[in-house]
Amino acid sequence: MRTGETGEDDHAVIRFGVLGPVQAVVNGEPVALGGPGVRGLLAMLLLRPNEVVPVEDILDGLWGDDPPLTARTIVQNYVSRLRRQLRLVDPTGSVWIDTQLPGYQLIVDEDLIDVSQATWLLNRARHEHPVRRAEMLREALSLWRGPVLADVSPRISAPELEDLRFAVLEARIEADLELGRHAELIGELATFAEAYPFREQMIAHLMLALYRTGRRADALEAYQRFARRAAEDLGIDPGPALRELHERVLNDDSTLLLPAPAPLVPPKVGVVVPAQLPPAPVGFQGRDEELVWLDQLLAEDHGEATPIGVISGPAGIGKTALAALWGRMVDHEFPDGQLFAGLRGFHPEHPPLDPGEVLGQFLLTLGVPANEVPTDTDDRAALYRSLLAHRRVLVMLDDARDSAQVRLLLPGGSRALVLITSRVRLEGMVARSGAWLLDLGPLPVADSVRVIDSIVGAGRIEQARLDQLVELCGGWPQALRIVGARLAARQEWIADELIAELGDERTRLAALAAEHSDTSVRAGFELTYRRLAEPDAFRLLGMFPGPSIGPGAMAALQSLDVAAARRNLRALADAFLVTETSQDVFVMHDLIRLHAKELAPVGDERAAALDRLVSYYLGAADAARRFFGPMAYPAGKTDNHDFGDVGQALAWFEREWPTLLALLDLAAPGDAWRLARMAHDFWTARPTRPSLVHKGLSIAVSAGDLEGEAWLRHARCALGYSAETVSDAMRVIEIAGRLGDSRLAAVGHEALATVHSGEEALAELAKALEHYREVGEPELSVPTHARLALLHVEMGDDAAAERHARTAVEHSDAVFTEAFSREVLGRVLSAQGAVSAAQQQWRRSLELYAQVNEHRAEQMRDLIDGV
Incomplete structure (x- = not known):
């Protein structure tokens, strides 16, 4: 008789589990077993109950080919620890570990192990209604409480347990089919088939x-999809039983519609307790917050x-895995x-x-x-x-x-709770239904390592x-799992090949595809891209060279106004193809950027978009730099670039510096040196x-551009290379x-003055002032007058x-x-000795320097304090 069929004995009974994390449970409370080594030893004994497990097998399961020198002593300590723990929780001694050459034997009633329980239920169920x-x-x-043997070394494996689960699941579905539950099984079966x-x-x-359920065409399509996959991935044809079923469906064989046997008890609305959550995910790590x-x-x-909770995020970020895992963790709450x-x-x-x-x-x-399910959708919803x-x-x-679905x-x-996953941010659910929104991002490094491990x-x-490998995957759970699968399928030497493939941007996405499967990082991104209302925005982002983009640059790429470009960027953010890290600053994950790069325009479309982008940055850089001082070098248009103050102008340059640097390699020479000069x-x-x-100077000289060469040489003078x-x-x-350019003549003489005294x-400096007067913009001569003032101080001419x-x-x-x-x-x-008046000027200078150059501000504080 099986334990539990007629009630428990008076004393506590210990039960064991390997269909999930390895565990021992007494009266519903888990027993503290110790670390992974102890749990691994117990797992190997439980997988072969009442059999002698050789020490060599235990060493191999715990350490593989590289056991420590004291491995046998460590195993003896593990056995002693387990024996002591078993005596504490099972004083009757019904379970113990015996030493039998060449190893150890767990003496146990096999009915106390979850694998035996599952096997017994499967065998017994075959004879039941x-x-x-x-x-x-x-x-x-x-x-099954999750992945089998989840918390021990992967060297300790039992593939037969997965076969057992499939056997139980297939038998349960077969029973439900006999009971006529065809319609309710379709969703579960379709998910399983994927x-x-x-x-x-x-x-x-x-x-x-x-x-x-009357979906004959879908049934035939399911067969064809399987046949294609089997032929392409495995090189085989469907088996005879499946081929026979296909023929019967193809011929509309009415015998397939034989009614299921009558149930023992007629179904009653509200009695059936569904349990439809997907299986617990394999390799799940992190996500504690x-x-x-x-x-x-x-x-x-x-x-x-x-x-209502909405878990949103891009394809492959782990939304379904998180929802399914949490759902199984709290299933007792429902x-x-x-x-x-x-x-x-x-x-x-x-x-x-x-x-x-x-x-x-x-x-x-x-x-x-089935005959009482309303035909009208609203009536179904009401019921x-x-x-x-x-x-x-x-x-x-x-x-x-979307929210409408x-x-x-x-x-x-x-009393119910709804958990929704989506690749778009369902903000409408907040306003209409009070939903909570959770956006999933990439995993941190430590959790990424644990996924692969x-x-x-x-x-x-x-x-x-x-x-x-973790760095190249960028914390993307799907990418990490694919890399882990590729590593697990081969020897360690595949790691170097993977690093080479992932390190090359041209092959990284191709490397992130599971072999013999349609699972790939690129495929997930492609599906999201296809659903975009404005796909051109994403395509054009593929040619953007910088790490972040704002609405102004996006407007230039798309040839739109800034408001429309901002809407397009936020639509991409809602689809998790970009992230708005601060107001109007949008960044793209490296893997998504590579997919966008594959879709980026080419030819004339690309050239035109690049010209617009460079023109935008020339105008914006010119508008921003004008807050810093008089610009001897003249630039072009500054329309549509409204920086409210010097702080905004500085912040723009700080943020856009990597993009400006990248544009030097893409822009035409005349535009490239101008960007360098304004930077x-x-x-x-x-x-x-x-x-x-x-x-910039190298670009101008290579292009034979005299104007560019002159302005960049003048800029180099300011760097202080005497x-x-x-x-x-x-x-x-x-x-x-040669060019007849008074501005250039002025800055040239001004620069030459710095090496003279x-x-x-x-x-x-007098020649510089003369040329500035010819230009007719007195603000340009401000630095020249300032230097003349300092020079006259040195020469003792206070009035000048x-x-x-x-x-x-x-x-x-x-x-x-x-x-x-x-x-x-x-x-x-x-x-001149006017110290009070001097300090008044310096305090105002300090206020101004503090807005643009903290280093100069510190120097000014020291100057004031030293007087």
């Missing part, structure tokens, strides 16, 4: 369920409203069952499921006879809400297309290689950035003469020094030049 059979098989399936495409028995069950968020959703008092529907919002082959069809499946699952009004049910709606599937009672085995891949004006305010002057300053300044003056410097300093202040029209001019005026006044 379909109703009782289905109940027993559901009981057997409930023994996950395990080569299980012929499940394909046969799916075909039969579809045929018996998200699991807490879900727990809070469950615990929160929502009043009379139905609690004694009235769990409903599941895959809504196919982004399916590669089928349109999104109609809400009416889902409601029909739910009603049948809840026990409504569905009535049935769930007072039931504690979890409803999981996976892969929703799920609206009718929301139960009316506050859980598949390959901890320590199997050298850490440096593992770190590289130099930002460098004068923030010299912590590397200068782009040398690259060895090159004289030759650069003389070359600028020479080119100015005394009268020679005065002469060069003060005159030039005050002229500089008078003509200053930008923050940086006014700060510099007042600093100089203060130095002039200080030299």
Whole structure:
């Protein structure tokens, strides 16, 4: 007689489980077993109960080919620890570990192990009426608590346990088919067929369920899809049983429609307890904060409203895995069952499921006879809400297309809880239904490592290689699982090949595809792209060279106004193809960027978009730099670039610096050197950035552009390389003469003055002022007057020094030049002994420097404090 059929004995009974994490349980409470090694030893003994397990097998399971020198001693310690723990929880001694050469033997009643329970239920159910059979098989399936042997070394494996689960599941579905539950099985079978495409028995069950619900064409399509996959991936044809079923469906064989045997008890609405959640995911790691968020959703008092959680994120980020795992963790909170529907919002082959069809499946699952399911969708929704009004049910709606698809599937009672996953942010659910939104992002590094380790085995891949692989996957769970699967399928040497494939942007997405499967990172992105209302926005982003983009640059790419471009970017953010990290700053994950790059325009379309983008950055850079000081180098249009203050201008340059650098390699030479020259004006305010002057100069010289060469040589003079300053300044003056350009002549003489002193410097600065007067823009001469003031102080001419300093202040029209001019005026006044007046100028200079250059501001504070 099996334990538990007539009640438990008076003493506590210990039970064991390997269909999930390895466990020992007494009176429903888990027993502390110890670390992975102890649990691994127990697992090997439980998998071969009442048999001698050789020590060599134990060593191999725990350490493989590289056991420590003290491995046998460690195993003896593990055995002692387990014996001690068993004595504590089972004083009757009904379970013990015996030492038998060449190893150890667990003496145990096999009925106490969950594998034996599941096997017994499967064998016994074969002789039962379909109703009782289905109940027993559901009981057997409930023994699986997650991935088998989930918390021990992957070297300890038992593939027969997966075969057992399939056998139980297939038998349970067969019983449900006999009971006429065809319609309610279709969703479960379709999901299973996607996950395990080569299980012929499940394909046969799916075909039969579809045929018996009047979907003959879909049944035939299911067969053809399987036949194609089997031929392409495995090189085989469907088996004889499946081929025979196909022929019968093709010939519309009415004997397939034989009624199922009458159930022992007629079904009653509200009696059936559904358990439709997908299997617990394999290799799940991390998401602790998200699991807490879900727990809070469950615990929160929502009043009379139905609690609704929406988990959103891009394809492959782990939305369904998180929802399914949490649902199974809290299934005891929903004694009235769990409903599941895959809504196919982004399916590669089928349109999104109609809400009416889902409601029909739910009603049948809840026990409504097929002939009593309303034909009208609204009537189905009303009956569905009535049935769930007072039931504690979890409803999981996976892969929703939009809010409209799920609206009718929301139960009316506050005792139910709805969990929705989608590749778009369903913000409409918040306003209409009070939903909570959770956006999933990539995994952190530590959790990413654990994902691969859980598949390959901890320590199997050298850490440096593992770190590289994790970095190249960018925390993307699907990418990590694919990499883990590819590593697990071969020896360690595949790691270097994978690193090479992933490290090359041209082959990275191709490498992130599971072999002999249609699972790939690219495929998930492609489905999202196909559903975009404005796909051109995503395509054009594929040619954008920088790490972040704003509405202005997007407007240039698309040739739209800024408001429309902002809407398009936020639509892409709602589809999780970009992320708005701060207001109007959008970034794209590296893997998504590579997919966009594959779709990017080519030819004339690309050239035109690039021209617009470069023009935008030329205008924006010109508008921003004008806050820093007078610009001797003239630029083009500054329309549509409204920076409110110098802080916004500086922030724009800081954010766009990588893009400006990348554009130098893409723009035409004339545009490239202009970008480099204007970026130099930002460098004068923030010299912590590397200068782009040398690259711009190289571009201009290579293109034979004299104007560009002159302006970049002038910029190089400001970098302080005295060895090159004289030759650069003389070359600028020479080119100015050839071009007849007074601006260039002025800056050339000004630069030459920096390497002279005394009268020679005065002469060069006087020539610069003369050329500035020819230009007719007095603000351009502000730096020249400031330098003349300092030079006259050195030469002892206080009156001339003060005159030039005050002229500089008078003509200053930008923050940086006014700060510099007042600093100089203060130095002039200080030299005259007017310390109070000098400090007044310096305090104002400090206020201005603080807006643009903290280093100069610190110098000014030191100057003030030192007087």
